[in-house]
Amino acid sequence: MSMSKSSYNYNRKGWEDAEFPILCETCLGPNPYLRMQKDTYGKECTICERPFTNFRWQPGKGARFKTTEVCQTCSKIKNICQTCLFDLEFGLPVQVRDHALKISDDLPRQGANRDFFVQNQERALAATDGTTPGGALATVGADHPGSEMLRRLARTGPYYKRNAPHICSFFVKGECKRGEECPYRHEKPSDPDDPLSQQNMRDRYYGAKDPVAEKILNRATALPSLQPPEDATITTLYVGNLGPAGTITEKDLNDYFYQYGDIRHLSLLPQKGCAFVNYTTRESAEMAAERSFNRAHIKNRKVTIRWGVPHAQRQAQSEYRVNPVPNLPTALPIPDELVPTKRGRMEFAPRDFMPPPAGPSGGILKVPRLAPPMGGYDQPGTSSSGYEGSSIYYPSQDPERLGAKGDVID
Known part of the structure; x- marks a missing residue:
């Protein structure tokens, strides 16, 4: 058991012994049956440097082995998970929670002041039922206005992707020979300049300079808001x-x-x-x-x-509604031929057909007669456009438009 010199300043009776860790649902994993390794006084708390009972387990198949990082007293002071240091109620970083609830962190961080504060908090928590957090969080009520923001940002379910194995260092070097049997991930590592790769437990616990929390707060500021209408009579x-x-x-x-x-x-x-x-x-x-x-x-x-x-405004909008065309800088004007119908829809008014082109000598150009559509023409042998040989004239059937240069029979 490796312990620093500050650990010897405590009496052995003050060391923490527990039967089960304080974990969130994500760190606990989806499997309800777990096998945990318990090591009494096997690790030092990352925050208070006091020996405590360490637990080690695998939260699921293919996940990495996880271990507790802080003691239960430090966990109860902040109401956080002993492993990921996320809030137990909302599943968010401490910095996000403290920012929403406007909690100022004034905990002593080293020396005798820290040890005295932790001992007093442990004594105060022992007098409660074990579900009430300590520190400044104990004075915040459940009806705090910031709780609405936390509920909006909180995850609705566990995020088991956090339990994924670490990246294989041999794979990064191109020397991993274990293949599929390797318990680590064979993926490209993230950019070393990425702030998400530069996290530490103390900053996450005290809620300062946490890159994950800053990312969540930036996303919260970009959330849409509901603007009130200009009509003040709408209630x-x-x-x-x-x-x-x-x-x-x-x-x-x-x-x-x-x-x-x-x-x-x-x-x-x-x-x-x-x-x-x-x-x-x-x-x-x-x-x-x-x-x-x-x-x-x-x-x-x-x-x-x-x-x-209002019903009148909604009806007026439905009568003259035109679907916008995407990827255009400005909206197109409504065509003159688009008129509202009795059913509240926009339809094009009927237009005359384009007149057929004239032949070289001024006569009507004859085009090959196409097969009649299903149902036949209304008047066989005649044309709605008034020319002979075709029921309906289509500009795409004009031989001259198609590039024909031969003689045209008039």
Whole structure:
């Protein structure tokens, strides 16, 4: 057992002994039956440098062996996993959680101050039921406004890709001879200048200079927002993705949206899986749209929030709707021949056919007669364009347009 000199400053009674580690679902793996190796006082905590019981296991077939990195006391202070140091509730880095909850990390990081702080925290945690975190996180309530941001960024399920084996160093050199039996990945390593490859446990624990957290925070700033319409009289919100009829009732919607203001009318359409919530004031509608857009969960179901459009405006938009052409800098104008129909669709008005070309002497150019289409012509032997020999004139059938230079029979 390799320990630093600071470990001898502790009494052996203060060393940590545990029966099972504190792990997240990702580090635990998909297999419910695991074989763990337990080594009592077999490792030093990366943070407090105190000996603790180390656990080693393989979270699944083809995954690398994982081990605990920090002791349970340091894990409970931050409410994190002992292996990946991610938050146990949201599965996010400590820096992201502290930024959303506005927690300032003022923990002592070395010396006697750190040892004294850890001992006091261990004594305070022993007096609780074991589920309450310590430190500054214990003073944050579940209804904190930052919790909505964390729920929006949190993963809905475990991310087992984090358990993948490390890259084989012999494969990188071109000298690996084990082939498929090699327990490591045969992939090209990432760029050494990539900040994601320059992580350390202390920065992740204290929430400082974490490249993974900075990546997640940059993604959070780029999330779309719901802009209120210019018409100040609109106070209705559209609520979609309610699921089959009976999944979410009118009472469930009223209980959720009533917290933002007085509701004038609530209309539920079970067949279409949507509802319309009409507030009495515009301020209440804007508050509900801002706090529930991409955040609203009713009966563990994420619902869609949009601003409602008045029926007259929606009908006017549907009558003159033209599908945009992609990859164009500006929208094309509506053609003059495109007119609205009684059904609210846009159709082209009928136009006359292009007149047939004239022959060399001014007569009508004769073209070979094509086989009649299925159903025949309306008037066999005649042409809708008034010329002889063909039912309908097609410019692509003109011999001169096709490049013919021979004599034309008039």
